[in-house]
Amino acid sequence: MAGVKQARDGAVGILTLDEPASLNAMTPDLLGALAAALAEMTTNEDVRALILTGAERGFCSGQNLKASEALGEDIAAGVMRFYWPAFKALRECRVPVVVAVNGVAAGGGFSLAMAGDMIVAARSASFIQVFSRIALVPDLGSTWLLPRLVGRQRALELMLLNEPLTAERAQEIGLVRKVVDDAKLMEEALTLARRLADGPTRALVATRAGRGERACDLRGAVPPRDRAPGHDPQERGRHRRPQCLHREAQGDVYRAVRCGAAPQSRHARACPGHPRLHIRIRKRGWPGQARP
Structure with a gap:
């Protein structure tokens, strides 16, 4: 499939963003291909875990500005139309998702990395929000997921100051599960994915859902607190x-x-x-x- 490579390793499916010339920058075509690949891969009952990674030097460098016109005049509506289905598919995936971050994960690519269940990073990986540099509010789940992974204070630092985050620092603050040498990234991701594939898939996914991290929560709005009767x-x-x-x-x-x-x-x-x-x-x- 154009833009996204599919592979299998036993019960583990591997999806690779394959636009290396742009460091796998997001376009409607690339994210559409990712959504379709996720649907195709997870319809196979033999697949019990997934790995998402990027080709060559980068994981995902965020929005491809050359393709921004495809989103239309209403950028928010365009993002929801073209990009949201892939993020929703990741968050509602019927199997656990391991994200293997190689190189840069910037802007929407940072959000894409957090959309999986666990992140394994190469030592050369880096994370940066970058949104405020171009006068945008973080989108595609960053405002929802990042504070829950690293805490409110660190999340605000990353979103407001746009300071790049090294792989080691990302591990220290709880964003990344493990950092390994670049050459061993896929080996480590496969080890983790196989371990998840050998587990009780439905129970693992139900555990994720039980934490309230539903796809609808990623649109940027915090879900309303549970209220006692009469507090509507x-x-x-x-x-x-x-x-x-x-x-x-x-x-x-x-x-x-x-x-x-x-x-x-x-x-x-x-x-x-x-x-x-x-x-x-x-x-x-x-x-x-x-x-x-």
Whole structure:
């Protein structure tokens, strides 16, 4: 397939971005080929793990500016149309994905590396966000994934200051699992991928999904926090002020009960409108129940 090479090593599928003249810079054609290759490779039930890497000197140097016109006037819409399907396929892949980073991973290439499950890096590898240099907000998952991998402070340093990150430093801060000599990169990636392929594939993928790292979370928006009933912003607007939450004593156990409308906390606070009720719960117990 043009732009992406496919290979097999037993139960491990290997996908290689193959545009070395541009250091595998992203274009609609390249990312479209990657999405198609991912779909083709994972339909084979014998494939139980994947490796994603880049050809020759680089992993992925980010957006190919010569092809930026293909995204259209609305760059964000173009990115979602042409690039997002490949990232979504990686995050929803039915098998674990090992990313073998050789050379530079810049901008969207940095995001692409993080879209896999584990990163193995060559000693010559480097990572740089680069977005703010061209007056862009990091996209394709960087604002979601990077803080969760290295912490908020380091993520902001990388995104705001655009300082390049060496492979060794990337390993120190938790972005990369292991750094090896360039000649041993694929050997190490295959060792890890084979280990994952020998494991319980469904359980491994379910573990990834259980951490809440769904593909829809990568669009840049942080998913809403789980809210107690009544804490939806639209519902909250129906009340002039937040409602309180009482505790109902049942034997030695307190059970949260709603007072009026939306509860505000699982810990009861004195409610100006019902002070006696709270005192009764706290000191005497609920009517008809044992004293807590």
